[in-house]
Amino acid sequence: MRDDHSTFLSAALGAGADCLIFRGNQLLVDAAGGPPSVWRDYLAAVAPLRVIPTGGGPGEACFVAEVAREAEAPRDHEFRHLKGLLDTLPRALRERAVRSLELLEFDRAHQYCGACGSMTILKPDMIARVCTNDACAREHFPRVSPVVIMAVERGPEILLGRSPHFAPGLYSTLAGFVDAGESAEDAVQREVFEETGLHVRNLRYVSSQPWPFPHALMLGYRAEYAGGEIVCAVDEIEDARFFHVDHLPPVFPMKYAMASVLLDDFCKRHGRPGVL
Ligand SMILES: [Zn+2]
Structure with a gap:
């Protein structure tokens, strides 16, 4: 995991933070298809591939984590494709899950600058990635x-x-x-x-x-x-x-x-x- 992801993992495990967990396009839910109750212990133990902030309201710190394809869900929980949950998740959680999945894809696909090939780093305040090559410094935003x-x-x-x-x-x-x-x-x-x-x-x-x-x-x-x-x-x-x-x-x-x-x-x- 990259250094910035490690930093975000620590923040996601901190008091008051909340984190959704994806495996590919599958969201971790409890047996009833609702928010998982054990995400914190699971996230601390599972060694995620990436953790990134997704914003949140005042006083909230929301994150999303991605785990490896072979990762198993914790007991009494399962990974379910987000498409199959869109009709049943509560609206606020659905909107957050949709945004989180798009930001995960942004993180996967923009580790390197498309203009000069240098590494990029996340600017969490903007949800943008910026090129680390000072001569380039191009900002990349989530693709829509x-x-x-x-x-x-x-x-x-x-x-x-x-x-x-x-x-x-x-x-x-x-x-x-x-x-x-x-x-x-x-x-x-x-x-x-x-x-x-x-x-x-x-x-x-x-x-x-x-x-x-x-x-x-x-x-x-x-x-x-x-x-x-x-x-x-x-x-x-x-x-x-x-x-x-x-x-x-x-x-x-x-x-x-x-x-x-x-x-x-x-x-x-x-x-x-x-x-x-
Ligand atoms: Zn660049």
Whole structure:
């Protein structure tokens, strides 16, 4: 473990501090899927790979630690993939876990300066890493990758598609990364056209949501169908079609997912029960 991680480990074990513990994308929880009661003894004994501060409110000192892939959970606890916990963790803990996982990824991927190759050190007050080469001194910040995800609507119908890697029968809203130098609105137009050959208009921003696998920011939009015939992008979209609000297919069974938020908004605007 690096010196700065050792310093943060001591601080995380100090009185009043709190620390989440990850193994890869898996969060340590108790048997009921809640916060672990034994994290302090476990952290003191387990020799984590890294420990970093994640901020916190006044008087709080919050940290996140990562343990090795082969580390075992303590008795009556388990490591569970964060995706499977997003619907059940209390909101404050979920937000903290999402942020912590993104900061772990930042720490893993930015040990060296991308401009000159020198080592970087953490600036905890800013959650940034700074290059130790004085001639460079570049600051690096956590990466956030914007992704647009959109409900394309045609009256009481919504466009849903499925990619070849989805579970059989499952559909979702279209989505894609925003390109360098592109606006989110242009990305919506481009992604819908590339994936289905359709044109859209009257874009409306709905809401956003972090998706830390590894560092996406989902930007939810709705848009009106403006023209074109569906032609699915080869290898990307296996099937795409408009579904009537009364005949929706199975969708991702995760309430936290932005696709569920968009679908819920669509159903409620058409006087149907929501899906959340
Ligand atoms: Zn540098």
